Amino acid sequence: QGYYTRRGGIGESGDFITSPEISQVFGELIGIWCISEWMATGKPKAFQLVELGPGRGTLTDDILRVFSQLASLLSKCDISIHLVEVSPKLSEMQALMLTGGRVQPDPQDESAYMKGITKTGVPIFWHRDIQDVPPGYSFYLAHEFFDALPIHKFQRTGKGWREVLVDIDPEVPDQLRFVLSPSSTPATENFIQPEETRDHVEVCPEAGVIIQRLACRLEKDGGAALVADYGHDGTKTDTFRGFRNHKLHDVLKDPGTADLTADVDFSYLRKMTQGKAATLGPIKQREFLKNMGIDLRLQVLLQNSHDPATREQLLQSYDMLMNPKKMGDCFNFFALLPHHRLAQTDRKHKPESKSPLPPVAGFGELSL
Ligand code: SAH
Numbered sequence: 001q002g003y004y005t006r007r008g009g010i011g012e013s014g015d016f017i018t019s020p021e022i023s024q025v026f027g028e029l030i031g032i033w034c035i036s037e038w039m040a041t042g043k044p045k046a047f048q049l050v051e052l053g054p055g056r057g058t059l060t061d062d063i064l065r066v067f068s069q070l071a072s073l074l075s076k077c078d079i080s081i082h083l084v085e086v087s088p089k090l091s092e093m094q095a096l097m098l099t100g101g102r103v104q105p106d107p108q109d110e111s112a113y114m115k116g117i118t119k120t121g122v123p124i125f126w127h128r129d130i131q132d133v134p135p136g137y138s139f140y141l142a143h144e145f146f147d148a149l150p151i152h153k154f155q156r157t158g159k160g161w162r163e164v165l166v167d168i169d170p171e172v173p174d175q176l177r178f179v180l181s182p183s184s185t186p187a188t189e190n191f192i193q194p195e196e197t198r199d200h201v202e203v204c205p206e207a208g209v210i211i212q213r214l215a216c217r218l219e220k221d222g223g224a225a226l227v228a229d230y231g232h233d234g235t236k237t238d239t240f241r242g243f244r245n246h247k248l249h250d251v252l253k254d255p256g257t258a259d260l261t262a263d264v265d266f267s268y269l270r271k272m273t274q275g276k277a278a279t280l281g282p283i284k285q286r287e288f289l290k291n292m293g294i295d296l297r298l299q300v301l302l303q304n305s306h307d308p309a310t311r312e313q314l315l316q317s318y319d320m321l322m323n324p325k326k327m328g329d330c331f332n333f334f335a336l337l338p339h340h341r342l343a344q345t346d347r348k349h350k351p352e353s354k355s356p357l358p359p360v361a362g363f364g365e366l367s368l
Helices: 024-040 058-069 088-099 186-191 205-221 266-272 285-291 294-304 308-322 339-345
Strands: 046-052 078-084 103-105 114-117 123-127 138-143 152-157 160-168 176-180 200-203 223-232 241-244 247-249 259-261 278-284 331-337
Touching (some): 024 046, 024 058, 024 138, 024 223, 046 058, 058 078, 058 088, 088 114, 088 123, 138 205, 160 186, 205 223, 205 266, 223 266, 266 278, 266 331, 278 339, 285 294, 285 308, 285 331, 294 308, 331 339
Parallel strands (some): 046 078, 046 138, 078 123, 138 223
Antiparallel strands (some): 114 123, 152 160, 152 200, 160 176, 223 331, 241 247, 241 259, 278 331
16 A cells, blocks of 8 residues: 555654654764774775665655764765655655755656756765665665565475465454465575574575675775664564554555564575675664764763753654663664675784774774
């Protein structure tokens, strides 16, 4: 029914709220992460910032502010922004937030359906698919993107794996229900790993395809990908759920009116790189943000603000992002990098190396 293409309610007045919407510090630290990787790889002459599923555009907006603040460092670097978004409604919101409306829609253009210039003067493009983003050294960001993609569900039975399907309840009109496929299906044959030990699994093949594409791009053109989402490393089973107006919502009720989501299986994403890229994580959000220096950033913002309401808001949003009982533990960070980026950090045992690369920020201490 196209929840994202029609409703897509992100934010306080919508169906769910995300970290970039909670605090500006979140996006700022991700901006620093990109710059730190750019510096660690020898400050290439150009980079693309590619965001998958940018929602309201807040994350990219906060990152662009960091890029402008560090303009002297980036002055010789040719930067462009590429947003991969399927929702016409959300792409309009992104255009307004990021360019103030300075965009040209071009529905005839197969690769970029809209382009413009950001408020900070950077060229920006909208694409429907990651494959339409031009090749080149890029930072790929996917925040709460993979959890929004459709999954297949499977149940182990005495007769082997069966697919969980959605059916119309014959007893109640307009009511959907889950059923088990009577026999195996193409999906049970193709999407379950032979070594699987769980009895119930959720697989998101679309996420697998996107990760394969990212890994190939990183191998060929360099850069880094950062995936942040709630999820697990191949341990959880039944996580499919819906959210409407910030409350859990029956996934089978009123299709198209609620955000449907399933935890991201990072072990599956790692497998889908097929060895073409190195991976780091998943690590917990509070660990990643701490390594990125969130405490120092909070102190600076608190020192600069004298209004008690603003200070209270800063402290509350910090707590929301970092508290293990809130978003600190259930959100994870996972990175994809070209193999040579990590091979070089581990050169302790190779005396021929003169200048080992610093550790990848967030997964180790930030060192600029
Ligand atoms: N990253 C944002 C929004 C998360 S919601 C945030 O954290 O606030 C998921 C986003 O992915 C929305 O922008 C939605 O429109 C987009 N999306 C969903 N399916 C997509 C697909 N197949 N291709 C591209 N974008 C998609």
